[in-house]
Amino acid sequence: MSSATNNRGGGLEEAFRHRLQDAEASPSAELWERIDHSLxxxxxxxxxxxxxxYRQLAAACIALLxxxxxxxxxxxxxxxxxAPVAQVKPAAESSYAAVVPSGAPVAEGEAFIQEEVSVDELIAQAMQQAVQPQRIYTPEREQNREARATRQQDTAGTLAAAEQPGIANSGAWRIMPGARYSLSSAQKKSVSINGVGVDGGDVRQLFENMRRGIVSDFAAGGKHTSGGSNSMAFSNSSSSPADFKTLSEMVMGRMKQLEAEQEANKQLYKQEKAPLPGQTEANKSSSASGRWSLGMAYAxxxxxxxxxxxxQMMMGAASSFSSFAPPIAMQQSARMVEEAREEHEQEVEPGFSFGVEAKAGFKVGRKWKLLAGLGFTQNTARSKSSYVIEQFWRKPGSKQAESPGATTIFVPSLSSNFASDSLxxxxxxxxxxxxxxxxxxxPLGLQYAGKISKDWFWYASGGVAANILLQTTVLASSxxxxxxxYGPGDDxxxxxxxxWxxxxxxxxxxxxxDQVSVTLGPEYRGYFDTMLSSPEKAxxxxxxxxxxxxxxxxxxxxxHGRK
Structure with missing residues (x-):
């Protein structure tokens, strides 16, 4: 074993050192590949x-659509x-009452409802009589009288069955009280006029047959006769001009009556809408008050x-005490000041700010509005710092040093009129x-508003504002x-x-x-001057x-709100 006097290790120590070195070696390439594969x-x-x-979401959306x-x-x-059923059914019901004669037979238990005949109904009946030609008695007509009576009885039986509840026959004719004749009501049915079947949807065919009958009537010496159940007979009669004259007089009289009614309704409407003598000034004052509006805004x-x-910061301050400080201290101080400056440039960033305003608006026209009011704004910026700067100077005639206290690098950079003996x-x-x-x-501004829909609108506004400084504060968390x-009166x-x-x-x-609305939109506010009163001295x-x-x-x- 090695010791303080013997630096040579034994076999066990060398083996332990080799094993430890292998364990501390970098991982192999296969291990990195496995890690990459797992990721x-x-x-x-x-x-x-x-x-x-996303596929499930898309499928759900498609299913909902x-x-x-x-x-x-x-x-x-x-x-x-x-809709067509509700429109055609009354027309069909009213057309039958116009084409079926009043003396036609009806089923047992069914009665006609007698109503007072109006002028419009008289005009419609006169028009029917005018367009229907008169018949001339012929032996052929007499032979087919029984067949026509049989058909009328069948038709009346069909009508009686259609009036019974539970029977839905959309093609059957029915009589409705107060029904009137109209050309549009007969456009979907086939009717029989004077024994001739005519499709209501083709009125031209009816008049074409009438024209041919009249021409044949003149060619035959005043009358025309054709056999068959579908034949029509026309003759020159002096009753048609009289009927036409009567019809014209009734139509003209009805038109004059309608014009008189419209004029009376117009006069009545004007009298209802005319303001009373005491309401004129009240309406003027209410319209003037409707031009004003109040608003609160948060931004x-x-x-x-x-x-x-x-x-190059603090060069003037550094030169002021350069003769009293050693060169090493000066170099270290200048380096730390430069580091503090770079740190401030990197860390400073915009902060959250807000503004509230109370405005009064006056409408100029229908879409323009003049705005004025009073508001409060609080603007902030933030940064991070790890350097503290403190200035010292000596009182004249004494050796006592004074200092305003430790600050950040931001405050000394705002002015260049200080003289520091040391930093x-x-x-x-x-x-x-x-x-x-x-x-x-x-603030003072002008706003323009345009309509998008009934309740939505767009707006654009611009203006100027005078900003009076209330307080400036530099807060540090250290x-x-x-x-x-700095207060408003601090020189x-x-x-x-x-x-501005x-x-x-x-x-x-x-x-x-009608009187309350909300608006939302981006806003940009730019100041016309710098924050400092004398930027050339900073x-x-x-x-x-x-x-x-x-x-x-x-x-x-x-x-009254919106109009």
């Missing part, structure tokens, strides 16, 4: 499970089939302060730093670093007391009620800050 299998299993889940489509087709198809955002760090840079544990800026805002706070504050900014936003809104390079976030607003319309 590949795990990834494949995860991929298969994901594919199975097919089910919904089938239900919609069944629902709308049923409505389309039911979470991220804030970029755009304050950098100088590349201490210490590295410590990492801690968080928060930069917070609070402003009172006075107990070694003191917090820095030593390097920050600007008043800043512009903002633009656009989005969509929904009308919840070590740090300056840029114009901005915020980017979401604007959520609730609006209440005074007066």
């Amino acid at each position: 590949t299998l795990q990834e494949s299993n995860q991929y298969k499970r994901g594919m199975l889940f 097919l089910l919904g489509g089938g239900f919609a087709a069944y629902y709308f198809g049923g409505q389309e089939k039911a 979470p955002s991220y804030f970029e302060q755009n304050i950098g760090m100088p590349s 201490s840079v210490t590295k410590t544990d990492e801690f968080n730093v928060l930069y917070r800026y609070r402003h009172l805002t006075v 107990a070694e670093v003191q917090d820095t706070n 030593s504050s390097p920050f600007r007391k008043l800043q 900014s512009g903002n633009v936003t656009a989005g969509v809104g929904k009308q919840l009620t 070590y740090a390079p300056q840029g114009k800050p901005y915020t980017l976030g979401i604007n959520l607003a609730l609006n209440y319309d005074l007066g």
